[in-house]
Amino acid sequence: MKLSRRIWLKLSSAFAWSGPAAIASAEETAAAAKEINPAMPFGTDHKRLDSLAVGNWWDKKANGRNAPPSMIVPRDEVVAFAVYTQANGVLKLTAQLFPLKPDEQREARLELQKDGQWVEIAKEEVLFPGWSAHFRVEDWDGSKTVPYRVRHGNEAMFEGTIRKDPIDQETIVVANMSCNSSRTTGERHEIVENLLHQDPDLLFFAGDQTYRHTEHTAGWIEFGLQFRDVIKDRPTICTPDDHDVGQPNLWGENGRLSTLPGNADGGFMFPAEYVNMVQRQQSWHLPDPPDAEPIERGITVYFTTMKVGGIDFVILEDRKFKSGPAGKIPKMGPRPDHINDPSYDPATIDLPGLVLLGERQLNLLKTWGQDWEDVQMKCVLSQTAFCGAVHMHGSETGRLLADLDCNGWPQTGRRKALEEIRRAKAIHLCGDQHLGVVVKHGIDQYGDGPYGFTSPALVNTIYGRWWHPEDEKPGPNPVPNSPLPWTGDFKDGLGNKISMMAYANPPNVKDEKQRADGYGVVRFNKKTQEVTLECWPRFSDAKKGDSEQFPGWPIQVAVADYDGRKPVGFLPELKFDAEANPVVQVVSDDTGEIIYTQRVAGATFRPPVFAEGTYTVHVGKKKAGEASFASLSIADAEAAIDVVLA
Template sequence: MMTARLLAALTGLLILGIPASASPALLWTQYAQANGVLKLTAHTDADPLHPEPATARLLMKISDEWETVAEAEVEPLTAMAAFRVEDWDNRKVFSYRVLCGDSKLEGTIRAEPKAKGGVLKLAVLACIKDEFFPQTNAVQHVIDQDPDLLFFGGDQLYESNAGGEVIYTQSEADIPAAMANVLAKWRKFGLMFKELLKDRPSLIITDDHDVYADDLWGRGGIRMPGNRTTGGYNMEPKWVNLVERVQTWHLPDAAHPGPWGDGILAYYTSLNYGGVSFALLEDRKFKSAPAQVLDAPVSDPDASQMAPNMEVIEWADFDAGKLDQPGLQLLGKSQEDFVRQWANDVFKSGNLAAVLSQSPYANVGNYEPHFGDMDSNGWPQSARDRALRAIAPSKAVMLCGDIYYGTLFQNGIDDWGDGPWTFSVPGFTSNQNRRWKPSVAPQGNAIEGIEGSGNHHDRFGNKLTLVGKADGYKGYGMAFFDKGKREITLDIHLFNDARQPVPDRVPGWPRTIQVE
């Protein structure tokens, strides 16, 4: 008799159009190169509930001959083969091939762009539901931009993907079934973007939905002790590590992998690519939780009923400064120290730079104008300020997703205009339920035709200067790093409900930032 778990795994394959008997078939690849090391993962349709030994080979075309440069086992729980090639020559273009049984994938390892002169093109995508799968035209639109590098900023999958069933882990015994469940959703992402991923390096980080969390305050990688606002992860640490391995193993080696908390690993890292310095951060993993400062939701005393969510401050007259307490964390001390050292190194090198993370460092995406959302990186305020001060010497732009609609603003720390610029890209497919519509007039720098522009405070008192927003659109972003002119240009590409490009320009984009 077929078990429910086996049926779920087989159903996941059928949803993707993959014959259940074809395992392990190669589905797609993703790779990155840094510090003389190439890391490439080949993802298969192998079933974690019924693992079978399989080996994959990575071949490169050298002098018109295919040579095997690495072999790797298909991992039973991640269903991927992880290849690491040392002493990689990043100056050359290589055609590659991955073989596993009768299955084959091919692609191109690009030569790293020259460090001096020229323009490095980065595509920025986030928040990818599968309702329009396979989104061939939308993905082709990204391919047509011919980016040198890709950044996927989180929520590459949602619980609703691949039929919507979710298998949670109560113990390690549940991990194979939960991995089969999450891989069905992850495969929607990979098959959607396989033509984009196979020929260019990609930087991928996870956000809350990737690890089956509806908002996440990781508290240093602990297992959740109560409800979600107590913080921590609601899944087994081993499962969290496996999911993050699936998405991020090909990144440069982690700066401080841990384990942290209850055994959860960290992947935050950095790389220099094509003369641009990147820091990849984890906004959620070390962040403090609402229950560390609140015992109950903050409710308007004149309201007829209590506010339903502790993390959403609904009382318009509540002083949100009371929620900023000593010892609260955003990045955590170790990651703060890492960012500080990275920024100082960037300052010395003179490189253009970008910080790649999950969410903006301001509460710029609200459900209502007077609401404050502690899921945003506008809280905790002092920890937010420490992070921005650490980043500031690098003069980096901050690129992220999470809030579903496109925003472009400059963070303020002590004053408006003294912090890094942030471009939060629109969700590639996610529906919008947030907005920026301040109820207080700007304190200077308003731009005609852009509602909510100018100098503002968010609900937690953080300063920001908004110059662009794209309400009601899905899409993605592009960042152009002109090393000769020392300029970073940020642009936005939008789709309508038919997944066709929107030809009209949105006020605020493109925006060119001169890096002094």
């Protein structure tokens, strides 16, 4: 029997919802076919969602000056691109396909090159809606570089390379990117060419990979076409942000349904199936989340950890659990999330019960911060900044006192997050703010918290932002010899202490080459325990060297300075083999609090402490604890301890 297009689509959709490993009975297939309309897979109330990639997509054409690329391509080009990670002996790879026609097979194949021959190792269903296929390969040998290709049918193919883990490299390079405006269509060749020259070991896209909102599949394919020449050969982390899931702002509120314009009541405005499709396309390939329980409405989570070359990354979802401000705090500006009342007290909006990261992610941070097996340095990745390092929003005259969309609010949640990041001796990378910034966070005092690097917008046609103090003066303790006039210690509009180290204001948002578009490059030197932060304009030429960077960069910071508290004293000196590079953990005997955990280099280390008292020191090769020394105090500081590690 030959199926009509309509019936065929319904039946294939019935299988696709269940995932690549599911088998549906005839009864289940018939029931699902009745429930799912392939032209409106997210329901009749959401006819516009993903419209360019569902139904009779071949009869549709996006119109307008900034339209996405056509979904109609030669059939030997239907495999658009692929993203992958490899960690913990598992390769996870997502292949993104253009929409398939009813008579085309909904199956993709993964092949690896072995001994010069291509070997098929897996077949997976192409899922609808979204047209993505997901491959998981166990017992992956991360010490080898392996060519791969994804195939569909007889001719369609996308090729790349699974890089070996660069554990033997002294320096690991990460590209920090976000906010890829869909109003500027076409290639991103000027960025890609720089990235190919800089050759990062890891790509981090922090969010807003697309601003297509209701057309995520078309927007995601557009993003992939723009960056696939650099993505295809490198592990890539993508974390969806508000615009990826079709919202102007996102306070996830554990997955509830948002109903207010602007979404300040908290939650997701579109069906869970659409949100899950976005997350599946962008983030399925990340390492498995250690706490995978979905949130409300069955929305999935992806927060997890990942090691690359001895650098340990924790990947956070800083929007997923955060409280929305509407109805919880008084309205003090034109919107529930914008504050312009100069007389307001920041403490009055830091209310009990408000959530930032949520307990699940705080628990992950605590566990991750203590685990240093095969790890030399640590880094936190999330969507947005833990402060409001912006004065002007939208225009050079659009001064805004406080923006609750940033992670500077709620302040108690910010404090909890920064304390865990500091405890782990980690640096923080993010995007979202459209303004390239490096700050040293303050928790109790200026400079006592970790460093944070916010990447500029890759393409900044959506929303300009500026750092521009009203008095046009630097703060106390400005950066010596900086070419930037307004560095130093400031409070953001939420009362949070920050030390501004560098910012990349756009000179002219109407001029494409003066909008401050760009991206970050972060170099982790495992031997010196230093990190170099670079910020590159979109139209720079990286081959010409550091002079092409934004003024104020590059910036070099040391792991030893990540915890900026001033020690009140030091515990006894630890002495060990110069090649040991042990993990040292200091715990307060009085409170049981872990003060910090870090890997140290050299033959000696004197643990600093920040309050009088007695402490237990744990030392180990991979994890703290192989040797323990209890009840050590500042008074014992003249003593020295020889540490013998088995």
